[in-house]
Amino acid sequence: MSWLVIAVVGGVTIAFKAAGPVLLGKRELPSRVASVVDVLAPAMLAALVVTQTVGGDREIEIDARLAGVVAGGVAVWLRAPLLVVMVVAAGTAALIRLF
């Protein structure tokens, strides 16, 4: 049974990842499509931030992750380098879990 899962999930994921580069490739996009693709990046980043900060299994979960991300957000605001942002977020969440 696990082999079926490994094969199907692997095959479908490979197709998902290849979809853009194989179907679009370097083709010049019509300007209206290009303007949608242009703002896909901020849309997907915002969605990733939200799901990974408060996402649970069909519920909003407020836990140490949120505190970590808020602290990381302050570091972003202060223009800290990426690594510092991540360490601040991880350290804050780890500290909260200690207590």
Added chain:
Amino acid sequence: MESRTRDGVRVALPLAIAPLLFGASFGLLAIDAGFGAVGAVLMSATTFAGSAQLAAASILEDGGGAASAIVAAVLLNARYVPLSLAVASIFHGSRRRRAVESQLIVDESWALAGRSGRFEYGVLIGAGLLLYVVWVGGTALGTVIGDLLDPEAIGVDAAFPALFLALLAPYLRDRRALLTAIVAGAITLVLIPVSPPGVPIVAASLAALIGLRR
């Protein structure tokens, strides 16, 4: 190695600890779920997407069926359609080459490749290669000593959303991108409680239609 690819490796190096630990968690969980060490490593090498793999393994480990494990993982990975569309223009060469190289798209390599406001091929490939090696290696390690490593204890799960937030920040100076990000975040937040995991992110991609506004 091209210098831009080396840049990608260097940018991703500090965050490689996370896929190492999460890969190990997956390896451990996959053993409990009955994948066997070979199955666990094979899944990491082909699927290369943490959340979907962890979801599939935990459903099987809880006694769930193959169908629900597949549906959950496929929904979680459906975001790779909009992610790969967004980054499609940087790939070149034959269709086969683009198909192979696109497998290095994973949330972190994708986000890092766009850190300067436009996607860079070398960074995606370099970061993707490093993360791939660490993810597959971490999985193998986890099948042996997974119970010794705990990513949550050091807060690694909070480091990723913070990374995405840092990479989102430069886009927000543009009013249209800011509006898109707010709408996408709101769609995600509203849908999390009422839809299976994975669906909110895919639905949030609709916020990009704001790009049509002049």
